[in-house]
Amino acid sequence: MNIRIPLLAIGLALLNSIGATAQNDSIIIKNLFDEVLKNGKCYDDLTYLTTKIGGRLSGSPEAAQAVAWGKKVMEAIHPDTVYLQEMKVPHWVRGAKETAEVFRAVGNSRRRNEMKICALGGSIATPDSGISAEVVEVHSWDELKALGKEGIQGKIVFYNRPMDVTKVHTFEAYGGAVDQRGGGASEAAKYGAVGSICRSMAINNDDFPHTGAMHYKDSITKIPSCAICTNDANLLSDYLKGDKHLKFHFKMSCQTLPDETSYNVVGEIKGTEHPEEIIVFGGHLDSWETGKGAHDDGAGVVQTMEVLRLFKALNIKPKRTIRAVLFMNEENGLRGGKKYAELAKKNNEHHIAAMETDAGGFVPRGISCEMKQEQFDKLLKWKPLLEPYGVNEFTMGGGGADISPLKEMGIPQMELLVDSQRYFDVHHAVTDVIENVNIRELKLGAGSMAAFIYLFSQYGL
């Protein structure tokens, strides 16, 4: 294909109507993007985090290494302060390799098929010999309820409602399916199920299971709960059509150990004019251990640190305090986010904005906000400054999980919106590795975060 008129020129032309300040801002934002694209360290940082440390679930030795590494990298950037926020975190371990197999009748013969599963985070183990039972497939809570004790007692419930491929924004598809993963075990146990299987939260069919958190309800018997890869979920559904009395046998040795001590890593640059006004932004340091946590949320972690680095490299002195946080335990507890909010409240801190990057290191497309309309209107005026970088979707939606505990203090919530098409190919799975992160997409996300944080630090919100 051929070449086009530079879009940046168009973007700059649009700014003529905004005036000299905006022109100055547009130059600073251009400098931020140029610097990250030329000299950004985030991809190298992510390579280290994912290949030298690896998957890092809360409480694990790897999570502890990640804390030490994050602190060291932050310190090397030389912000005004770097410190840790201590907390207790859950410590769930997967244990030995999980296995599953299906025994089914085909005509007069019996077949055995292995299936790929992984324990959902927080699940109890099966007995050493595993659990073997008939399977009942459901797609909704209504179906489950209709089956009742009679249809479920002593069986394994198989939740097989797929993510809706017609959702252009894949997080919507996730939102329409993830209830099965989080709550499926306890709902099934209410009717006497002995185990539960959840179709992986993958929008395309693949051959590896995707893990993620599940939660037991108090006073309901705990039953083991696993994810099955989407291709096997399709197969199991087919097998059930041929033999509704097939037996599913699975073994898992996961367990929850006593809580461990862990930390948020915090680095900040004090504001020159309003140091008491704080803009907090971050990603989460912990990750599932099925993959290496490259997109979820190593990307957010290294972008967060890159923002500090860019401010220092360009010698930008923010008028308000900017605070970068690498949160601990987003995946299975949110203890880091909660601890952060608890300390902010206790210390009577005045936060004016909170922004998260936890949707993967994909190409940035905009910003999602949860704030007052007048704040959103202010933010919208900055759209021409970001549009030259493809960041043009400014929407009222929501912020991220780690900053959500700040919501009750009335702090505006934001999240970097990135392209979501590939996220659920890697989410919580073996494919969440550096090889699936594009260096330019990651850097553009960091540049976008820096641009937003710059504008908030300059003008408030």
Place this chain on the structure above:
Amino acid sequence: MNIRIPLLAIGLALLNSIGATAQNDSIIIKNLFDEVLKNGKCYDDLTYLTTKIGGRLSGSPEAAQAVAWGKKVMEAIHPDTVYLQEMKVPHWVRGAKETAEVFRAVGNSRRRNEMKICALGGSIATPDSGISAEVVEVHSWDELKALGKEGIQGKIVFYNRPMDVTKVHTFEAYGGAVDQRGGGASEAAKYGAVGSICRSMAINNDDFPHTGAMHYKDSITKIPSCAICTNDANLLSDYLKGDKHLKFHFKMSCQTLPDETSYNVVGEIKGTEHPEEIIVFGGHLDSWETGKGAHDDGAGVVQTMEVLRLFKALNIKPKRTIRAVLFMNEENGLRGGKKYAELAKKNNEHHIAAMETDAGGFVPRGISCEMKQEQFDKLLKWKPLLEPYGVNEFTMGGGGADISPLKEMGIPQMELLVDSQRYFDVHHAVTDVIENVNIRELKLGAGSMAAFIYLFSQYGL
């Protein structure tokens, strides 16, 4: 991260101001996207094209297979007509494996380093024994000119101006570097160079050379011209700093055979109200043979056919004629595009719009246009219909190469704008394979093409 308010709902709400027709259009467009995301065939088609046929440079047996395959796939969709447009195309062949090595002094010893090259398309071969000469590195035409005959005679000119990583739209970076590839050999030969090396058109550093077309100027001695992978280009530059008399030795056995007969593949659905008004759209069937032509432009080919399939699947009867074209020979001659325009003129056809998809099967972001302002204003009114699908960059830029010969007939030119961050990781290289195409991104591109073509067919332009 957590879940957001459906953007589609916002998009639909915006449409309230446009009225009932637009609401109907928004439903049809939603149906197009739903159908392609649920049942689209383009990814399966692309898998076949890239794995069963493979790279398919004009004049090759693979290009002939691709024509037969394209016609067959089109016919199975049952548009009103499917036909071929015959033409002569260049037939350049790469020949045996290309090799290169550097001999250099390090202190008192000699070193030999192999380097990865590929012939640029259209280059002549080296002698059987190769060419061995000193190397002179340049970054601009001015540098070349300043060196003159004295500095260049008998040497190999090494063009090493990198693509500018700070360009957010990578095609701009390409535009700022590709002149070295296209014209470098003849410019160097003017000063007596015996060969030319061009740094690969890759925006990131990698280990494989990227080919592409080069052109000899008449009446200037033809010299062999190759691309070197970016990592080796950096190395060669370093080596030259250590030994400016190093010798570069390379062998290539490429040649240009007599022209072959080949074809554009055309399929069309006649308009119900204005059959004489034609909307043409397409991608190109030929590709470089270093890779499998998955993004460039297998993606455009399968998206083009998917548009026809979507119209048939949803029983949409266009008011104006829609014509899908798989162009031949975009890469090294544009004979297909030229033949198409020649026939359109000869047959007194009335084209009202031409649109191309040739920027890779990445996530769609907008549309690039070259047309009258009033036409662009009309197009802009449709933006709210496309925004829910992330297609929100409507820019005045240019169309694609294959439709460019229609420009002199005053036909509006358009191209699907897709995200460009990953394109130059695969462009004309061994990495341009199906594994690097995301199924949802490809399908969303096809849906976007279909939506635009639907609007043009309904309302003209």
